[in-house]
Amino acid sequence: MLVADSVTAGYRAGAVIREVDLQVAPGEIVGITGDSGSGKTTLARTMAGLVAPSGGTVTVDGRSPRRARGTIAMVFQSPRAATNPHFTIARIITEPTTISRTPPPDLTELAATVGLTPDLLTRRPHALSDGQLQRACLARALAQSPRYLILDEPTAMLDAATTATIIRLVMHRTDLGTLLISHDQPLLTAACTRILTMHEGTLKTHPESPH
Template sequence: MSLDAVDITAGYSGTSDVIVRESFSIPAGSLVGLAGPSGSGKSTLARVLALLLEPRAGVVSIDGREVKGVGLAVSSEIRRQVAMLFQSPRAATDPRMTLRAIIEQPAAIVRRRIVVEELAERVGLTVDLLDRRPHQVSDGQLQRACVARALAQEPQYLICDEATAMLDAATTASIMRLVQSEARDAGMGVLMISHDAELLAAIGAVAGQRP
């Protein structure tokens, strides 16, 4: 059981290839780390794995099943299996929405009612913050809401793309512990992407694996 990208070549519209024939694997229940400098293609690979960017060549598969297409072209049952936590929580959320509405977003994918208060408690958000909008909370509080949104999706795999890069040291440690705990309890496969190899080592992330 794993999320695999095999011989992936990918880039963005109007650009040359950012990654060429890259392969990567996230085993179920494992915490995998991927380190590298800015511009090395980490985020591009993350978007391919998260089914947000269609590769120009290569195959993405979930638990041995090849995935065709990206985004809304993929069935909700497949989409819900992979969640992504972005570097900037402000860029990843609609400033017009409350934290409650942000956390509830996966409801359409999982097709069930989401108990926001329970998720908020799990990620360390107090109930009084749920009716605030992004500009009314800190970066750390907003990223916790994004973690709750990802958990609401009940994914099998979680992609964290520099998810703590914009947070202070104390908040970084707290978010990392939270993701580790949730991943362990749910048996999720997690990819932690960072330019900071020491940070990945500190949380026990194993080096990125080739399928």
């Protein structure tokens, strides 16, 4: 289970999220929506271990996110900002497994899973569309065989086909616990087992949540 227990976190200017409790179990897709600036990305980064909480704890199957490295993978809103423009797509996808010295993925199979043709693997990011590059970012996340996936507005500005690919993949992985941040209400309703709303740094159950 990926758990935030009374987590307060933010930046130098102060706390952005306050005393947030959240649990994501394997097989669940927990959706988070809310106003711009309410703290969704900060929560995502804190759950991924990229921002240290100033209060409370985040645990991943009972361990700190740092100790559980490789267990959580994150896909960011902007695939351009999240990829090295000098690397080939193949290198981008395999970079985390290279760093962690874990077995590399079968690139051709993984590319097919996310809907990328093998010829794109030798290109660099500038030669891919935003949708293709976001598919590569999803492949990079899945290459790590994570138990938890944090998707921070992964489909913002993407076409319907890429959105459908990403969501279908996540929905079929019943071993994976997913935190999906999105402004796309129909997408959240279609994909999520639960939906929460972030408002000024605190979480509430969304009125349209299935549970």
